[in-house]
Amino acid sequence: xxxxxxxxxxxxxxxxxxxKVKFTVKGKQKLKDQNKAYVVFMGVWLFAITVxxxxxxxxxxxxxxxxxxxxxxxxxxxxxxxxxxxxxEPGYVICNKxxxxxxxxxxxxxxxxxxxxxxxxxxxxxxxxxxxxxxxFMFITLGMFGESLCLMRQYIAVAIIVASYIAIKDxxxxxxxxxxxxxxxIHTSAIIIFPMFWISKIKWNxxxxxxxxxxxxxxFFAVMSPEFRxxxxxxxxxxNHTSYARYFAALDYGRRGGAVGLVLIYxxxxxxxxxxxxxxxxxxxNAYISFAVASAVLTIFSFILGIxxxxxxxxxxxxxxxxxxxxxxxxxxxIRIQYVSAICVVLVxxxxxxxxxxxxxxxxxxxFWKTVK
Numbered sequence: 001x002x003x004x005x006x007x008x009x010x011x012x013x014x015x016x017x018x019x020k021v022k023f024t025v026k027g028k029q030k031l032k033d034q035n036k037a038y039v040v041f042m043g044v045w046l047f048a049i050t051v052x053x054x055x056x057x058x059x060x061x062x063x064x065x066x067x068x069x070x071x072x073x074x075x076x077x078x079x080x081x082x083x084x085x086x087x088x089e090p091g092y093v094i095c096n097k098x099x100x101x102x103x104x105x106x107x108x109x110x111x112x113x114x115x116x117x118x119x120x121x122x123x124x125x126x127x128x129x130x131x132x133x134x135x136x137f138m139f140i141t142l143g144m145f146g147e148s149l150c151l152m153r154q155y156i157a158v159a160i161i162v163a164s165y166i167a168i169k170d171x172x173x174x175x176x177x178x179x180x181x182x183x184x185x186i187h188t189s190a191i192i193i194f195p196m197f198w199i200s201k202i203k204w205n206x207x208x209x210x211x212x213x214x215x216x217x218x219x220f221f222a223v224m225s226p227e228f229r230x231x232x233x234x235x236x237x238x239x240n241h242t243s244y245a246r247y248f249a250a251l252d253y254g255r256r257g258g259a260v261g262l263v264l265i266y267x268x269x270x271x272x273x274x275x276x277x278x279x280x281x282x283x284x285x286n287a288y289i290s291f292a293v294a295s296a297v298l299t300i301f302s303f304i305l306g307i308x309x310x311x312x313x314x315x316x317x318x319x320x321x322x323x324x325x326x327x328x329x330x331x332x333x334x335i336r337i338q339y340v341s342a343i344c345v346v347l348v349x350x351x352x353x354x355x356x357x358x359x360x361x362x363x364x365x366x367x368f369w370k371t372v373k
Contacts, residue, residue: 003049003366008140008348014041015133035132042136043122050114050149051107054367058150064113065106072100091185092153107369113152120159121317128166131324134340138320141347142265144313150361151310157187158313164193165318168200169284193314196294200287204278212293259309261350263299268346269319270296272339276326288325291318 018038055062067086071079071093083093099112121139129135139145148155160183167176176197183190270292277285294315302308323343330336 001364001366004140004146004363005352007045007049007145008137008351010045011042011133011137011140012344014038035126039122039126039132039136042133043118046122046136046145047114047118049366050118051111052368053110053149054370057363057366058152059362060150060152061110064109064152068096068100068106068109071096072104089153089185089188091182092156092187095186110152113156117148117152117155117159121162121320124162124165125320128321129324130328131340134324134327134343135320137344138323138347141351142316142319143351144317146361146363147313149363154187154189154310154313157183157190158317160186161190161193161314162317162320165287165321168197168287173197189311190314192311196287196290196315199294200290202290203286204274204289204293212297259299259302261353262302263296265346265350266292266296266299266316266319269323273322273326276329277322280329282325282329284325288318288322291315292322295319 015038018034018041053061055065067088070082074082076097079093079097080090083090095112096109099108102108122136125132125135125139144155144158148158160179164176164179164183167173167179177194180190180194183193270289273288273292277288282288295312295318298308298312298315302312327336327339330339
């Protein structure tokens with residue numbers, strides 16, 4: 001657990017150090033160079049933790065190593081038949097098969113997965129976050145980095161979805177569609193993000209908010225009602241038609257406490273974004289609000305279906321950009337400091353008290369690589 005706590009404080013301390021470094025340029029170029037230096041250092045550090053970990057770090061890590069070892073020794077037709085029985089998407093199968101021609105060591109898949117996930121997310125933080133250090137801090141303390149150590153395949157898809165955000169901003173449907181389909185070829189769940197291209201164009205007002213949360217509350221209580229038995233019907237249907245039956249039960253690992261914390265955090269983010277961006281001139285404000293609403297609603301439904309939690313990263317990853325944007329939209333420096341301080345304190349408490357303590361992803365204890373036995 002120590003390495004994760006160290007990483008949290010490194011995200012803060014490194015930004016202080018970078019700010020103290022003297023640059024020959026001033027103004028916006030100086031800030032850009034500071035951000036670049038910070039993102040490179042932080043990205044390399046997270047990449048190193050990901051690549052150098054033992055196969056015991058991450059509940060699914062050994063499974064992915066076995067998939068890589070298996071896929072590179074059987075033929076193309078056989079590998080697709082085998083992957084179908086294992087419920088592995090074709091894009092990921094092709095990736096493993098091609099990489100097998102380059103390197104036989106199963107550790108190679110850890111390196112490539114980490115490179116795609118960490119560097120793609122780091123690049124977009126550098127390009128589009130108003131506060132890169134806060135984005136990295138949130139990436140860690142919201143549990144996303146820890147999840148990426150376990151859910152390798154899904155977080156490749158998440159990283160691709162992060163890259164697709166700019167296509168929404170630029171109104172490029174074809175580019176967005178290609179990226180979403182690419183992500184879905186790695187992890188099918190990524191397809192859920194597709195409607196956000198149009199939803200992100202909604203100009204939110206009080207009526208829409210009341211409708212969304214009113215309908216959500218109605219569905220929540222209707223589904224959970226023992227009289228209608230909608231919950232049992234949904235569970236039976238999904239368990240028979242999907243590969244994620246184990247996530248359909250209510251949150252495990254005592255995660256109801258974690259879910260309550262996440263609901264409060266995401267709704268706080270939603271309120272902050274609405275207050276600071278609703279009337280701003282930011283051209284992406286409607287998308288920021290739409291993704292925040294989706295994240296908040298999904299956290300509520302995680303009490304009904306655990307699978308909702310698996311869908312959250314596609315929407316919640318937008319917080320890495322929208323929360324810094326909302327904070328920087330506050331003109332008063334003192335108030336910005338108060339926002340940042342509150343977010344940091346709450347997320348550290350949440351991360352240590354819920355994520356690390358529960359450790360549903362088997363990322364604790366952290367161990368460096370050992371030979372697979």
